[in-house]
Amino acid sequence: MKISLAICTWNRSRLLKQTLDSIVAMEKPSQIDWELVVVDNRSTDDTVKVVQAYQSSLPIKYVFEAQQGHSASRNAAIREMTGDYVLWTDNDVQVDSGWLNAYAQGFAEHPRAAFFGGRITPVFEAGIPNWIEATWEKCKPVFAARDLGNAQVPLGNGVYPYGANFAIRADVQQEFQYDSQLGRKASGMLGEDEISVLRKIDQAGHTGVWLPRASLKHIIPADRATTQYIANYFTGQGQTNILQGKVQKTVEVAKQEFLKNRLAWRIKRWIREPDEWVSHLIRANLSRGEYQALKQRQELV
Numbered sequence: 001m002k003i004s005l006a007i008c009t010w011n012r013s014r015l016l017k018q019t020l021d022s023i024v025a026m027e028k029p030s031q032i033d034w035e036l037v038v039v040d041n042r043s044t045d046d047t048v049k050v051v052q053a054y055q056s057s058l059p060i061k062y063v064f065e066a067q068q069g070h071s072a073s074r075n076a077a078i079r080e081m082t083g084d085y086v087l088w089t090d091n092d093v094q095v096d097s098g099w100l101n102a103y104a105q106g107f108a109e110h111p112r113a114a115f116f117g118g119r120i121t122p123v124f125e126a127g128i129p130n131w132i133e134a135t136w137e138k139c140k141p142v143f144a145a146r147d148l149g150n151a152q153v154p155l156g157n158g159v160y161p162y163g164a165n166f167a168i169r170a171d172v173q174q175e176f177q178y179d180s181q182l183g184r185k186a187s188g189m190l191g192e193d194e195i196s197v198l199r200k201i202d203q204a205g206h207t208g209v210w211l212p213r214a215s216l217k218h219i220i221p222a223d224r225a226t227t228q229y230i231a232n233y234f235t236g237q238g239q240t241n242i243l244q245g246k247v248q249k250t251v252e253v254a255k256q257e258f259l260k261n262r263l264a265w266r267i268k269r270w271i272r273e274p275d276e277w278v279s280h281l282i283r284a285n286l287s288r289g290e291y292q293a294l295k296q297r298q299e300l301v
Contacts, residue, residue, distance in 0.1 A: 117161020118214030155208030238289020
């Protein structure tokens with residue numbers, strides 16, 4: 001068995017270094033071969049130098065992808081990988097010591113399964129703000145928190161792993177690649193790239209398995225623990241809703257929903273509990289993203 005670890009990155013060299021440090025420190029399965037494919041999506045920071053510094057300590061393959069976007073980067077990793085499985089993670093995680101071993105064991109125990117996923121625990125570098133902690137159930141998707149418990153359970157039927165910690169059997173991944181219309185591009189916040197692929201794999205009849213011991217930490221810098229970042233995230237979700245046909249509404253309806261909820265958020269933020277104003281923040285920016293996507297579609301007609 002050979003496992004291809006894959007990381008797609010854009011201008012996050014400081015966090016990428018922490019991720020690579022954790023991969024150096026993790027336990028290495030003795031019974032398998034593995035490689036690490038790092039796809040640089042046109043970074044303008046010192047990403048190249050950071051990757052080069054690990055050439056002697058990791059089986060690392062540097063790939064430059066000129067087409068902007070997470071999906072384009074993922075498809076570049078698929079072209080370059082040589083493993084029997086591709087194990088996807090991000091440039092802002094710290095893997096647990098037994099992370100790769102847990103996946104290797106899961107692959108061996110479930111050879112017919114096509115996809116796998118593990119626990120993601122957000123860690124806020126500057127501490128979690130009180131208002132996020134008070135509204136965690138609403139905010140946790142923004143920070144990719146994922147925990148389906150301590151037992152191996154089937155994945156599928158709408159229950160999927162998240163993008164910072166999942167794996168797909170290579171033959172299946174080659175068949176189901178990533179839609180360049182979806183996923184983040186530079187600072188844009190479109191989502192659903194991996195969920196869309198996992199849904200298609202599931203609908204094609206393949207099975208998945210949750211691996212509770214395959215866990216990692218997702219590092220949240222202070223500049224992401226903000227109302228602006230949450231607003232950007234849900235704006236991207238709103239745009240994705242329109243692209244995927246999940247929401248049917250007019251441009252005017254989306255605009256009115258955005259304006260109404262934005263006003264409610266701006267007022268209630270100062271006089272109400274976080275649970276109430278965060279809900280308006282989320283609804284305002286979902287509608288904002290839907291409005292932007294609908295308006296763009298209208299202008300193209």
